[in-house]
Amino acid sequence: MAATFRRDIDIDIAHNYLTIRAKRNEYHEEKDDTNKMIRRERRSGEFVRRFYVDHVDEEGIKAKLDQGVLKLEIPKRQDDDRSRRQIQID
Structure with missing residues (x-):
């Protein structure tokens, strides 16, 4: 089994999409x-x-690689209350 290195994994977020790329080269x-x-x-x-993520704190995202297992912590935005809006009736 090949070891997994941090340089072989790329994680980025753009336009509400979190993308995880991993490359494997074995010899x-x-x-x-x-x-x-x-x-x-x-x-x-x-x-x-790729995962669609909405209402997340992009600056607070953390990733950890431990014994070949990638763990992501993706916190929600605290100030975002757009999921529900009360509409006034005229």
Whole structure:
């Protein structure tokens, strides 16, 4: 299993979309006792996931990578009360 590095993961937010990108580049080489090449493998891939987020405090978003698990903390905006509005009847 390949290790996950912080430089392989990119997280950004723009226009109410939170985007997570992760790249994987693996290289494996196997040699015999005389240092002769038996097998060489390369694998690479990219993962992209987008989430629509609304009413969030963009400056307060935190990300933590711990033992290969990415955790995001996305706080709501405190001053935003646009989810419900009372309409006066004339």
